[in-house]
Amino acid sequence: MPINADIHYQKAEDEYNDASTTEEKIKALQNMISKAPSHKGAEMLRKNLKTRLAKLKSSLEKSSRKGSFQKFNFKKEGAATVALVGTVNSGKSTLLKGLTNANVLIASYPFTTKKPEFGVLDYYGVKIQLVEIPAIVNNFLNTNDGKSLLGIINSCDLVVLLFNTPSDKKILDVELFDIKVKKIIYIEHENIKDKIWKNLDLIKIYTKEPGKPKAYPPVALDKGNTVRDLGLKVHKDFIKNFDYSIVNGNSAKFKNMRCGLKHVLKDDDIVEFHIKK
Ligand SMILES: Nc1nc2c(ncn2[C@@H]2O[C@H](COP(=O)(O)OP(=O)(O)OP(=O)(O)O)[C@@H](O)[C@H]2O)c(=O)[nH]1
Ligand SMILES: [Mg+2]
The missing domain is CATH 1.20.58 (Methane Monooxygenase Hydroxylase; Chain G, domain 1)
Incomplete structure (x- = not known):
């Protein structure tokens, strides 16, 4: 003392x-x-x-x-992670199963899904991780797993909200009013895959070796990324010994446009790297 x-x-x-x-x-x-x-x-x-x-x-x-x-063995994987969040019986598992390889239980009784369920959405070769969060209920944060689930939601790049009725939508608005996710969208039954992709702010870029067809799968980059960003992701030597690139697709003003490292790429571009001999 x-x-x-x-x-x-x-x-x-x-x-x-x-x-x-x-x-x-x-x-x-x-x-x-x-x-x-x-x-x-x-x-x-x-x-x-x-x-x-x-x-x-x-x-x-x-x-x-x-x-x-x-607690739930959650690890982010792929080019982005998207949370499927909704009230009971809103069709989260149906969507997860429809879009991915996940083998989840779908049933008409409420709270079928009791822990996060994962699946991988293949968008033209780009892997996007989907995670179904168990149904959101009134006072969700005070439920046993509320805080952990909110942690998972907050770490996602995009949240897709599903609900059946206006009062269900209100539950989501109240319970999730301060989530820290970049983007939240509501899904109607349109072309869901494309809608998810469009809201992720990613672009997919194909690389190509001279004289060969474009390589598959494409590389996922952020919107606004350049030839340099692509090179860094594919092979650092491309940047170290960079001479020029040949770009075809949406960002090319004409066929086989010769571009430097600062050229900004667009979705579905095809890029050929030429390195100094
Ligand atoms: N509202 C709605 N229900 C659907 C849809 N597709 C299927 N269902 C039916 O709705 C019920 C619930 O579907 P699930 O996909 O299990 O819903 P969920 O949101 O995962 O449900 P919980 O995990 O129990 O919260 C099942 O009986 C489905 O057959 C849909 O597009 N909208
Ligand atoms: Mg479910």
């Missing part, structure tokens, strides 16, 4: 030593800080306690972040 510390401090310290979880330790440490002697001689003690508290808080935050993803 430090000099001049009183009985209250001693009690808080005992609680700290007895604490078994990080949360309990944080609480006890905050108590110790508030009860620590305020004179100059105890300055070092107060500083040490605060450092210890900061470390505990950051380790708690890290483990809860990790936990939210590990």
Whole structure:
């Protein structure tokens, strides 16, 4: 016990030593800080306690972040990840099954899907990960898995919302009002694959060797990316020894346009790299 510390401090310290979880330790440490002697001689003690508290808080935050993803074994894969989010029986699993290879259960009773279900959508060779989130209900964040599921939703590049009735839509609006996703779309039964692709802000680019047909699958890039970005993704040597490229497709002003590294590409372009001999 430090000099001049009183009985209250001693009690808080005992609680700290007895604490078994990080949360309990944080609480006890905050108590110790508030009860620590305020004179100059105890300055070092107060500083040490605060450092210890900061470390505990950051380790708690890290483990809860990790936990939210590990709980469901979620790992982002592919060019982008899209969440299928909706109220009960809104057809999330039907959509997932229709668009991907996922073998999910579809049934007319509510809450058929109890954990996130994954599938891979193949868009002209570009792999896009889809994840069905179990149905969103009133007060969703306070349900057992609410926070973990929200963590998954927030890490996605696009959210597709599904619902059956206006009151279901209201549930989604209320429960998801502060999600941090770049983009949210509603799906009507139009050409869903194309709609998802259009909203991902990606482009698919084909590479090609001189004298050969275009290579498959295409490479997914962000909209606005250049020949340089493509080269970096395909083979770094293309950029190191770059001479010029031949571009055909939507960004080419004419057939076999000769372009430098800064040329901005468009969806479905075909690019041939020429390197210095
Ligand atoms: N609303 C709606 N229902 C559909 C559609 N397609 C199929 N269904 C039927 O709706 C019921 C629920 O479909 P699911 O795909 O399991 O719905 P879900 O949203 O995954 O349901 P939960 O996982 O239980 O929340 C099934 O009986 C389906 O046959 C659709 O496009 N819209
Ligand atoms: Mg389902």
